[in-house]
Each structure stands twice: as C-alpha cells, then as structure tokens.
Amino acid sequence: MNSIQTDTIVIGGGIIGVSLAYGLIKHGSSVILLDREDQNLTASRANFGLVWVQSKGYGMPRYAEWCIEATDHWPVFSESLEEETGSKLNYENTGGFEICLGEEELAARVKFIEDMRMQSRNGQYEVSMLSRDELQKMLPKIALGNDVSGASFCRHDGIVDPLNLLRTFYQGFQKRGGDYRPGHWVEDIQKDGSGFLVKTPKQHFRAQKLVIASGLATTKLSNMVGMAVPVSPQKGQVLVTERTSKLFPFATGGIRQNANGNFMFGASHEDTGIEIGTSTDILKVLVSRALRIFPVLENLQLVRTWAGLRVLTPDQKPVYCESEEFPGAFAVTSHSGVSLASLHSDKLPEWILEGKIFPDFDVFHPRRFNV
C-alpha cells in the first residue's frame, strides 16, 4: 500500500485530538487527523461542556494551576477560534457553583475547599462559600428548593457548547488545510527511520511526529510505541430538556442551561465497562437531585437521555508524555478535554513541535502510576 507523508499524525478525532490537531497546524506543522468513525458515543460527544476548575487538582496542585491557566486563557482562545471560523462556541465565563443539599453536604464541601486552599502552592485558591440566601440573590429568576443549604463558588468556571466546540475545531482545522480522515481505524504503528508508519485498513501514513489522543484506545496504541498509559472507562448518563427561557446562567457540576435554553442534568459515575445504555433508575436519581435544587423545573419536558464513557487514568488526572523509546511519539489524555482545550490547542504544540518544557510538567508523566 502506498503511504501518505505529513509532518504530524494525530490519532483520535475526539475533543483532545482535534484541539491538538488544530493547534499543531496553527503552529506551522502539516497534520493528518485519523479518526475511527464509530457509532458509540465518544466522551467528546457525550460531555457536559463545563470549563471547570473548582474541584480539580486535589492531591496534585500543579494540575489545579494548569486548570486555572486553561480557564483564564479560554476567553482569548475562544474569541480567536470564533473569529477564524465564523462559528459560535457559546462560551461564557459565568462562574460556577457546587450546590449543597442539607448540612452534611455543606460541611463536607467547606472542608474540601479548605483542603484545596491548604494544598494550593500560592495559597490563592479562589473558591468561596455562599450561604443559601447569598446563592438565591445571585439567582433572581429561579427559586431554590427547601433542602438547598449553600454552595461553593468559583469565578474561573464557565460553560461552552461542547458540540459547537467540536464542530468549530473541525472547521478551523480544515480551514487551515488540515487533512481530517474519518473512518480510519489505526491498527498498527511502526517505527519508520526517524519517524513513524501508521497503518489503517484503508491507507498507510508516515510522519516524523505522532500524537496519540485516542480516548479509551490510548493505552493500546501508546503501547505500540513504548508508552504505558493506563486508562479505563467510566459511564456517565446525561439528560436534556426542551428549551426554556434563560433562568440559570451559571455552571454547576450537575445542572446547566445551554445557550439554546435547554437544561442539562448529569452525570452519573458508573463502572459498567464498555457499554453506553441509559437506565431509568439512574436517571431518576440525577433528576431527583436537580428537582430538590430547583423544584420549578418539574414541568419541563425531558427530550433526550444519553450516556458516554469517561476516559479515566487511575488518579483521574491528565497524562502528557513523550515516548523515551521512540522520541517523537506523544500521548495525551485527560478527563477535562473541554476545560483544557484552550491550552491543548494554543500551548501544547510548543511542547510537541519545539520540545519546549513547561515548569514541573513531568508530574503528568504516567510513570507516576508505577509506584
């Protein structure tokens, strides 16, 4: 089979793969993006669209800083991507809540926020606690349920339309001449001189650099080029309602309202393997909680449910690494593919293309799982 030559091959057309592919081409590399067209929902088409900081990085302060850097870069990043493509991402730096029900949850949240502040390397973890009354004042259009006891608030958090984000990345990538190949399932990777030979049943490809961002397939593909990147699936079920007027212009872990006015609720955490069914029992738990927070939503029509698989490393923190055995091969995976999209596209290409080292970046190497 003939092969097609390029500078960089990215394997995986999820949000991480395409944000990197877009960034790489923007940084001057020619890029082919290979993607297995599958019917199963990838995480990137199932997620909640939060640009989220406040609970991230427990036990790894460098990750918390990385998340803050990412969210702080989001406004600039989204503006330039929108300008370039003419599409709307519906990103808003709304600030985000974690809303508590009952005193026990509130106490646990207070303690968690305090721990995060203690761990913070510069002591500036910007999350505050709000009383129920303070929270209600910030939400003049929607009444809180009786069980709401308070909330934590972080000004960095925001929301984006995750599906628009994905589409816009594709547009931006292709506009800059990127070569997107859906329906290309990478089955084998081989060392090829100083570069790599990547094989799919339809076509072979060659490149000097290779980025593996293949969601749940990252472990298997990374293995082919000497990297051990453990990831496993975790199912999350999500619900979406009909459109309604703008009542809740904030981000929270379990409830958000889209730019179109649809409410979304989610997401469950289930270890059910590679399977994306929805189940009424779990959906009821998610919605019951949402209705305890905002009882007035009771009459909204539910129009859709779905489930997707999170891509989780053992400590749920990202992996960024270059193969020691085969330099030029990189693996990237994260459970915050949306939140980190700004840095994945605008910053990581410097590391991949120019070998730039960011401070303490080594904490993200998967060798941390070997101890």
Next chain:
Amino acid sequence: MQVPEYDLIIIGSGPAGMAAAVTSRGQGLKVLVLDEQPTAGGQIYRNIEHLELHRNPEFKKLGRDYSEASGLVKRFKNCGADYLSGMTVWQIEKELVVRVVHNSPGQDKKSPLSFKAKKILIAVGAMERPMPIPGWTLPGVMACTAVDVLYKSAGIVPKGTVVLAGAGPLLLLIATRLLDAGVKISALLNTNPQNALLKALPHLPSALRTPEYLVKGAGMLLKLRTSGVPIHFGIRSIEAQGKENLNRVRFVSSKGTQTVDADLLLLHQGVVPNVQITRLLGCEHQWYESQRYWEPVLDEWGNTSVPGIAVAGDCGRVSGSKVSELSGHIAALETARALGALSESKRDEQASSIRAELKKQQASRPFLDTLFEPQKSWIVPEDEATMVCRCEEVDVGEIRNTVRLGAHSPDRVKAMIRSGMGFCQGRMCALTLSEIIADELKISPADVGYLRVRSPIKPVTLGQLVSSE
C-alpha cells in the same frame, strides 16, 4: 405502586394489535394492550366506534372493510384483555418493563405507569414518509393522511382550494374520499414517474390473485378522471408559498412552471414503518431498498433479534390493514407457544390457514410496491434551503456542509447541527437525514445507518420521570 405483571403486553390497538389481543386471550394469556390514541382501531380505523354510532350513514358508505373492522373492535373489547388508551409508551427496559404516561394532563396519579411483561408485541403501525419541500412547515401544508384522520375521526373536511401532491395508493384513496365528501380538489400533482406502470407490469399476474384491490384502484382513477380534477404529470419541484399561512403552490411540471392558489396542500410519499420502539430496544434492522426504509429483521413468526420482543403489522413492513391483522394472529400464536400455552404442533396447525390467507393478501404487494417506488428526488430535496429537521430548523445545505466537514453518520451530524434533537425525536427527519448523508457520500443509506433512538421516545416531564415506579 406495585408494577402489574402480564404474560403479553401489546403496544398498539390497530388491526395488528387488536387481532393479537383476541388470539392470545383465546389461548388464556393475561394480556395488556396500550395505545396512545384515545380510541381503538389504529390509524386506518381511527375512532371507528364513534363513527358508527354518531355518523352512521358515512360509516356505511366506507364499506365492508369498516363493518368488518367494527366487528374486530367489538371482539377486541370483549376478549378480556386489559386495555389502556390515551397512554404513550416512552421507555421499555431490558427487563421488559414498559413505562407509559397519560396524554391528557392531570391524569397521572390515577393508575400505575409501569408494567412488566413476559413477552412484548410491538404493533405501532406506520407513519407517513416525510416529504420535505420548500415551505412545508407553513400552516396549511399537511400530511395527506392527516386529512383522512380528520374526516373519519371527527367529521372535519377541507374547505377552500385543496392541492394534493405526491404518489401512492393512499393518495388516490384519500383524493376520492375527499371528492365523495364534496371537497373541491383544484390540482393533483402526481410525482410518480411516467414509466412506473410499465415497470410494475411484470408483477400484475400475481396481483390478480386479489383482483378486488385492482378493481378498487381502477375505480379510484376513473373517479378522479371523471370528476375533472386537474392532474399534473412529470412534476419536478413543488414549493409551498405564504407568510403566516399557505397561500400558493408553485410547481414545475412537464408543461413548465405554474402557480396555483391554495388553502391546503396535502403531501404524500407513501408510508414507512414506525421503528422508534424496535430501535430503542436494539432490534436488528435492515434497509428495504425497494421502499427505501428500515424495517426490523423478523422471522416468520414476527420475532425480532431481541428475545421476548415480537412485531406485527405495518411497523414490521408496510403491508396494509388485512395483512397487519393476520400477522397479529400469527404473532399471538407464537407467543402462546413460547409461554407454554400452546404446543408447537397446535400453533403450526392454527397458523396454516392464516398463512394461506396472508399469502393471498400479500400477492398484490410487489405490483403496488413497484408501481409506487419512492423517488429519491422527493426524499432528498434539491433546494438546499429546504427544512429537513422541522423541530430544530435545520436545512439540507447545513446537513451537506456538515457531512463535508467529516461527519459521516447521522449521530455525528446530529451532534454537530442538532438535526433530530427536537420534540419529535427525529421521527420527521431521520430518514431524510440518512438519505442526504448517503447522497453526499455516494453510498447507500444502508451503509449510513439511522439515528440512535433512546428513551424517552416521546417527551415526558421531569416530574413524570421521577414519579415513575
């Protein structure tokens, strides 16, 4: 509330569902029939009891099929099956738990909303194939069968100028019925290709096994001709025009472009199986090329690929009310066998006379299916501004652009531009969406697939979800 348990739950009380209920009750099964319509009879015999009772002369005029159907409804009502109407099925779980909601507001607390079954028979019938043309969302543009439902179930008929457009036996039937009811049809835009009859001729001998259908068809054509309805052939495009309402229909025929005034435009491109529930349950489906639709893969007893789930009637393959009824009997016999109420030999014995009749009733299908083969030009609109997804307002051009961006499956396109995300759950756009993607990629819809169907297959409120048992 406790979840009531049944041997068999039948979804749909059309000819197929009613027949299955009667036969399975005859074998002593405990049966529940659910239907979202307020009355039994299915699409063809909507509100038939009311019609017979309150508009008897019109009922009689509808002929022998209707009096026979009235008999079936009576047998169904007396067969001892539990029957809940006005209830929509929105979810079925793997454990064969069927979840419903009441359609009328404020009824939910009166009865259980979940039921458990040993077997489920899906008999939800067919729906009209969407026929997207420019302007088809305007008030005054309707599916052709909608007008038939209005006439039969409510005694309501069009007034003003009526234009019919499309092809298929139901279009002819409804046109003649409108004429009978005194409605003036100002134009009939026949979208069937002019060589269709020639293509169908080889199937004529088989169709002659049930000559009554052909006689009926010829009678309808004659009636249209003699009543002076202007029939236009060689139609290439149709556009509904108006601002708040339909005012005009503009069309291109072999004679050039014409514009006619219209208060009502009735569209028809045949009917297709309603696969929402079989898709939800993950039953295997196949592409039926001749009629350009998906249908569940069934064995000769109506069993799907999912254990415990069978199908009868038009939602398996569109075959008309007689065949639907017979397939309901057959599926019920098989259910009785599977539950141990009937031996295999008894089942086969009882089924054999039904099968003979079934064969006869199916004899005219190849002729009709070839005569009215759906035309791609009426499924994949040429005009890029034509709305495909009526709920989320997505047009042909947006879909094509998204495919060009690399989204090669309906789910991927949907995720990018929301086509199929609205209230109708993709019922009105899914087929068109697959056809457009296939057209853009120059492959068959069979290789493109269909939107993934998930619960709720009809919207429910969040309150209804949390209060379901």
Next chain:
Amino acid sequence: MFKKLPQNGEKVSIDFEGKRLETVTGQTVAAALLGSGEMLFRESAVTGQPRSVYCMMGVCFECLLEIDGKPNQQSCMILVQEGMKIRRQQRPIMENHASA
C-alpha cells in the same frame, strides 16, 4: 381551512385564547380547533415561525398547545373536555414559571 360536517354527539364547549368554541365529545383538541377554523397552533421553538397540525397521528409534534395551564400538550392525541382552557404555545414556555 376546514369545516365541520353535521354530526350527532354530546355538545362540549372549550375556550381557545379566550374565545368560546362549540364542538362535540369524542374529538381531539386539534380536530376541534381546525373544525372551528383555527389554523395557527404555535410558534416554533427555535425562531418563532408559525406552525400548525401536520400529521394528526402523534408523530410530528407540530400540534403542541398549552392545555389547562400545561404546555407542550400533543393536541391531536387529547380528547376535548367541557371547559378546557387552551392557548397557543409560545416560546419559550417558562417565562413566568420560576421567579424566586
């Protein structure tokens, strides 16, 4: 546009946008409105286009109305009842639902 053929049956009156409409039992709300000459049912959810009944069989969701205070009711599936209060469906439907 539509008209009613004469028929027997128990008379029912319903309220549509403040107007009193006479009809008979056993009809769906959608049929009753069409039979009384009403064509406009709702505004589309995305851009507010005028919409009306399309399928009359529960498939298209174009016939959604607000019935007795509840929005999103599929009016081609619901029978009329004496005194029913019916309104066109506006978008978005929760404007005054939820103030604190």
